[in-house]
Amino acid sequence: MRFPRRLLRPIGVLAGLCVLLGVVTAGMVFPLAGGLGMLSNEAGDSVTSSSVDLVNNPAPLTTTVTDSDGQPLAYLFDQNRTEVPNEQISPAMKAAILAIEDRRFYDHEGVDWQGTLRAVVANSASGDVVQGASTLTQQYVKNYMLYVDAQTEAERLKATEQTPARKLKEARIALQLERQLSKDEILNRYLNIVFLGNGSYGVAAAARTYFNTTPDKLSIPQAALLAGMVRSTTQFDPVQNPDTATQRRNLVIDQMRQQGMIDDAQARQATAAPLGVADPLVRVPNGCNGAGDTGFFCKYVVQYLTEAGFTEEQITRGGYTIRTTLDRRAMEQVKASLNKEVPPDAPNVANVMSLVQPGKEAHRVLAMGSSRTFGLNADEYETSYGLPFQPVNLGAGSTYKIFTAATALEKGLGINYSMQVPPSGYASPIYVDGSGRPIPVGNASEGLPARMSMTDALAQSPNTAFIKLEEFTGVPDVVDMSVRLGLRSLATTPFVDPGSGKRTDRSIAEVIKEQELASFTLGVTPTSVLEMANVGATLFSEGTWCPPTPIESITDANGENVPITEEPCEQVVDPGLANTLVHGMSKDDINGTSAAAAQAAGWTRPMAGKTGTTQQHKSAAFLGAIPEMSGAVITFDNGNSPRPLCDGGGAPFACGEGNIFGGKTPARTWYGAVKPLVEGTPPTPLPPTDPRYLDGGAESRIPDVVGRAAGDARGELEGAGWQVSTRTVDNRAPEGTVVGQEPRGAALPGEAVTLQVSSGTVPAPPPLPTGPPAEGPPPGPDGGAPEGGEPEGGPPPDGG
Structure with a gap:
């Protein structure tokens, strides 16, 4: 048939x-x-296993990253599904x-x-x-x-x-x-x-994409x-093929009518309706590229979770809600100040900043950003490199003097210690080139006093004083201090051989300690802006270091809390040391190297600050902190062949001989971002100092012999282990009386004490001037040191 x-x-x-x-x-x-x-048995087991998977294993879901208020920042997904x-x-x-x-x-x-x-x-x-x-x-x-x-x-x-x-x-x-x-x-x-x-993927994503609804x-x-x-x-597809999409839609409507799901009137009304598809479609950007100004922060969140043990598959398929620590207002102020000082399209110049909240249980990252736009289009000055948290190769300059000061305090000196300030050209026995020849160290400002307190030295930043101090502390201990206070990447980042350009199997910190590179205190080492901001947070947390966390909480698709493994907080220095060092850094905005920027911003609150400028002015930095927040800024040439930067008050630019300082663009950026965030709130006082770290420990204290007979004074000092020299000065005190000593209060071990012994005679007064008074040199900003007075001396031995 x-x-x-x-x-x-x-x-x-x-x-x-x-x-x-x-x-x-x-x-x-x-x-x-x-x-x-x-x-077969095997096939039956396979079927049973598959059905169990379908019941228990969820489909890939979109992970949502939010700010601290729960507002979305970014979406991370393999399949856009909610x-x-x-x-x-x-x-x-x-x-x-x-x-x-x-x-x-x-x-x-x-x-x-x-x-x-x-x-x-x-x-x-x-x-x-x-x-x-x-x-x-x-x-x-x-x-x-x-x-x-x-x-x-x-x-x-x-x-x-x-x-x-x-x-x-x-x-x-x-x-x-x-x-x-x-x-x-x-x-x-x-x-x-x-x-x-x-x-x-799924009806929720489709409702949003096509109709911007739920x-x-x-x-x-x-x-x-x-x-x-x-x-x-x-x-x-209603966008590409609206006619066939309409026909198919109407077929579905007719099937609904035939099956009694809707009546004839509903069917007619639905068939007559336009497609009503959103134009353009409401697409959800995938990844940090869709996060706008928070793209750098988003990338840090992903890196942080990865280092905490989350896999890429978990992050992009897990459907988590990641509530971050990002403060929208702080982020807006940071970005506005960064762009004001360095426009996003400024050639070869990047301005980056991170802001961290201190605390003994967590250091929350409030904001991070760059003048550069986050993205993949290099022709539009975009970059996806983690500028605010990855190390900047050009370094942070004299901000590293903080670590030398902290080490000196831990070794027995006090913040009131009168530091020696050798003149420019000082040849230190530890600051040498590859052949062992001393490299002369210079200061940006001349005519500095022969001695100044550590507090004043931190504010005015003479290079020779801190190289001299590093002779006492030793380079390895200063490096260890920097890692303890927050520069953790120095201990984990492989050292790159400057000759071959190859990575070694040793960390940057290991190499610097092994070679005892004294240039470390001058900040020539690659520096993470985020880690430097976290240093300030450690000091304002009474010496408690915590990882700079961007995570407030993580919940899964069912709303259950998801634990995250983070490094525990640790007490890295004595609370008294941290509190006293904060006070030691409290003059930078008053008569220090950022005083001009502070004055221009109208800054009046107590704070701790330190500027830095690297060799040849290719980068400059500022670390500023108050009890509520700590921020670091680095401005640098981010081109392939960095050049010196000039800063004449407008946007910095590459030039032949640079003049940028930490007290210029970086400090202006910090004050411009932080001042609006605290305006209208009462100033928080700095923490109390500790007497132990004000005047130093017993091992550094010198007997005060002023007013004693010279012989008795010498005997007491030499008996305490100090070397003594004397010089006679004209004074009305009885002959042979000690009328002055230098240093007084504290000194480095082995340092000689000079006694000023009275001659018993009064010098004749100078003749009265007969002409008009001579004009002296103008003072620095706000009566302090010249702005940005901290660039390093000759080329450091490590080529930085």
């Missing part, structure tokens, strides 16, 4: 379905039967998907044989696919295999291959799944996993459009 050609296709399909029905029935009833390899519960999906959406994909969903048990036969007949009669042959349960299984299990292109092809073996496994899993989950749960999971085009508000025509796209997201 011969059949008409139009009947051959459905008859063949029916025959195949009968075979498939028999195989599936045999597989379910006799799972241990032989004959077909697919029905799960919503059943009650948050509109009845119209559920009805539309059932009408076009599985009208007998609530009647079958996972595989709808009646519906499959009906679909074959209906599709063959129309010559088109008007009804689906797979149930929603089967489609959910296929989608799960495609979007969750498959990790490679080969696995994705296997998950969608049109073979009896895959169809059999899909059917068997569907039958098992229906025994484990309710119909409503399966429908909900399907609507959350299905791909709906234009990067939208799934609970989807109307009948909107739901019908989305349901119709399941068959082909390309063919029925």
Whole structure:
């Protein structure tokens, strides 16, 4: 008997379905039967395992990064998907998907044989696919295999291959799944996993992408459009193919009407409605490139989580809500001040800043940014390098003198110690070149006093004084102090050989300590702006170091808290040392190297600060801190071949001989960002000092012999282990009386004490001037040192 050609296709399909029905029935009833390899024990175990995975393992979800107030900063995803519960999906959406994909969903048990036969007949009669042959349960299984299990292109092809073996496994899993989950749960999971085009996975993402709405508000025509796209997201794309998308939508509406889900009036109204698709589509940017000015902070969050043990797959598929420490107001002020001083399109110049909140239990990162725009288009002056937290190779200059001062305090000196200030050209025995020859050290300002307190030295920053102090502290201990207070990357970043350019297996800190490079106190070492800001936070936390954390909390898709492993806080220096050093840094804005910038900003609050400028003025830095926050700024040439920078009050620019200082652009940036954040609030006083660190320990204290007879004074000092020299001065005190000593109060071990002994005579007064008074040199800003008086001397031995 011969059949008409139009009947051959459905008859063949029916025959195949009968075979498939028999195989599936045999597989379910006799799972241990032989004959077909697919029905072996191994296959049965595979099916059971897959159904268990479908029940227990969620689909990939979008991770949302928010600021401290919970407002989104960025979205990180492999598939843009947000799960919503059943009650948050509109009845119209559920009805539309059932009408076009599985009208007998609530009647079958996972595989709808009646519906499959009906679909074959209906599709063959129309010559088109008007009804689906797979149930929603089967489609959910296929989608799960495609979007969750498959990790490679080969696995994705296997998950969608049109073979009896895959169809059999899909059917068997569907039958098992229906025994484990309710119909409503399966429908909900399907609507959350299905791909709906234009990067939208699941109904929540699709509702936002196409209609800028939420799934609970989807109307009948909107739901019908989305349901119709399941068959082909390309063919029925409403943006690229609006006519075919409209036809498909109207077909779904008609199916809803025929099945009694909507009445005739609703169908007519829905069919007449425009597509109403958003123009442009509401796309969610993926990754930190979509985070705008917070892109650098976003990248730091991802790096921080990775170092804490989170994998990229967890971050981009886990559906976490990562609430960060970022303060929006602080971020806005930081970015505004950075851009004011250095425009984003300034050639070869980057201005970067990080802001950290002190605390004994956590150091929260409030903001970080760069004058450079975060992005991938280098032609538009964009960069994705982590400028505010990755080390800046050009260094931070004299800000490193903080570590030498801290080490000296720990070794017994006090912040009131009268430091020696050798004149420019000082040849230190520890500051030498590769051949061991001393390199003359210079100061930016001449005419400095021969001695000044450590507090004044921190404010006015004479290089020779700190090289001299480093002779006492030793280089290795200063390096260790810098790591303890916050420059942790120095101990983990491999040292790069300056000759070969190759990384070594030793850290920067190890090499500097081994070679005892005295240039360390002058800040020639690669420096992380974030870590330098954290140094200030450590000092204002009474010597407690904590990792600079960007994480407030992490919750999973179910709202459960997700723990994160962070380094514990640790007491790295004595609280009294930290508090006293804060006071020792408190004159920078008054008569120190940032005084001009402070005055211009109208700064009046107590603070701790330190400027820095590196060799040849290729970079400059400022560390400023108050009890509420600590911030660091570095301005540098970020070109491939850094040049000196000039700063004439406008945007810095590359030039032949630089003149930028830490007291210029970096300090102006800090004051410009921080002042608006604290304006209108009462100033917080600095913490109390500790007498031990004011005047030093017993080992550094010198007996005060002023007023004693010279012989007795010498005997007492030499008995205490000090070398003594004397010089006679004219004075009205009795002859032989000590009228002065230098140093007085404290001294370095082995340092000679000079006694001034009275001659017993009064010098004749000088003659009165007969002409007009001579004008002296003008004072520095605010009566203090010249702005930015801290650039280093000759080239450091490590080539920095």
